[in-house]
Amino acid sequence: MLPETVLRTDDVAPDIRFDVWREAMAATMSPMHISSQHSSDFWGHTRLLTLDDVLLWPVAMQASRYRRTTELVRRGDPELYHITLVLPGSGRLRVDHSDRRHLSSVNDLYILDSSQPCDVEVEENELAVGIGVEIPRSNFPSTAEKGIGRITGHRISGQEGFGAVLSYFLSHLISRNSAHQPSDTPRLKQILLDLVTALAARELDSQASLCTETRRRSTFLLIRSYIQRNYHDPALTPRSVAAAHFISPRQLHRLFEAEGITAAAYIRGRRLGEARRRLADPAQYTTSIQTIAQRCGYTSAAHFSRSFSAAYGMAPREYRELEHRQQLDTELRSLTLPPAAGRDAIPA
Incomplete structure (x- = not known):
């Protein structure tokens, strides 16, 4: 900070x-x-x-x-x-x-x-x-x-x-x-x-x-x-990014190369990072994984699942369920009385 x-x-x-x-x-x-x-x-x-x-x-x-x-x-x-x-x-x-x-x-x-x-x-x-x-x-x-x-x-x-x-x-x-x-x-x-x-x-x-x-x-x-x-636009590619900024794909590649990453990897990382955030969001728990994938620029649910698994070591559904269980555990712990508060602390 x-x-x-x-x-x-x-x-x-x-x-x-x-x-x-x-x-x-x-x-x-x-x-x-x-x-x-x-x-x-x-x-x-x-x-x-x-x-x-x-x-x-x-x-x-x-x-x-x-x-x-x-x-x-x-x-x-x-x-x-x-x-x-x-x-x-x-x-x-x-x-x-x-x-x-x-x-x-x-x-x-x-x-x-x-x-x-x-x-x-x-x-x-x-x-x-x-x-x-x-x-x-x-x-x-x-x-x-x-x-x-x-x-x-x-x-x-x-x-x-x-x-x-x-x-x-x-x-x-x-x-x-x-x-x-x-x-x-x-x-x-x-x-x-x-x-x-x-x-x-x-x-x-x-x-x-x-x-x-x-x-x-x-x-x-x-x-x-x-x-x-x-990032949510399926048509977003290194070539379309280069065209939108009036430079060649080769120039775009050199710009990202100087930062230690490729343009394709940056776009993929942005999409996957947003998908991961949405999957962990309790407010979006009932939103289908396919819908989340589409909102993050993926046209194929299978492609999204493969990319997510390669990046985070588990399938999107597994990740969502793991995050959901951890959030429930945290909520339950917050409802538990601290050790210092015994029965006498509970109002009659």
Whole structure:
């Protein structure tokens, strides 16, 4: 699990909640003037995750306004890029950065530069729900930094291209923090930096400006995300994946070879992993194995059974029954009184 700190205003006395929130935000982002019509009894919840010197903070909060003025910039500049991904449940955000203005809605991204004034406000009586990211500019080479600087303040779609991949990556990190170890930090951070760099290059239509290794990693992440979203399609093959990304099957093979796997094996692993999850899901216990196979991209139940048995050492039906028995055993143990609780602990 990555290092994590939690802040809930519900844990603080009502009369100081907004002051505590402002102090926490000032320590997380660049210094800003923060205001809210709900300051008398403010509600907010955030978690702070760290990837070395990069901070990620999923947040839900009442309508408020964040202003970084020219005066605050002159007083001190932490030289950060701030990224926001707007999540479902959020109202629209009015973003004013230098001379650029737009409204960000659900699934939008935008990037701010702490060296420039900005003004971000959540629509009145709405919640702000999203993921914030703070990245020191020093993490990027000068060429990449110039590209990112040219798209600050713009509304960027988080539903297509590298915007979609970045959105998926951020959401995955936040929702599955427990799946990662501190030792994963360098690689996760590098993936994040590569995606931001690639996003800027794509927005500026300057993919050629990326170094070869960054371009390779970015393309691989884009393709991997495509496979993760389309594994259920029986027509998904290495050839169709290559065609969807305007590269040759040979180029696709080289991309996956650099990661120590083949494209066919990755597609197979994605399908089998999802099938395994569905077979172990108590809510899908009555769903036929053939239906699960079809929902995971298999047109032949026999082929699915052979592939599953080869991967996990048992047939799908055996695996499902084993998982079901283990879940029942766990439930039964949870209903058993702990050893310290004898008969005297049972109410008369």
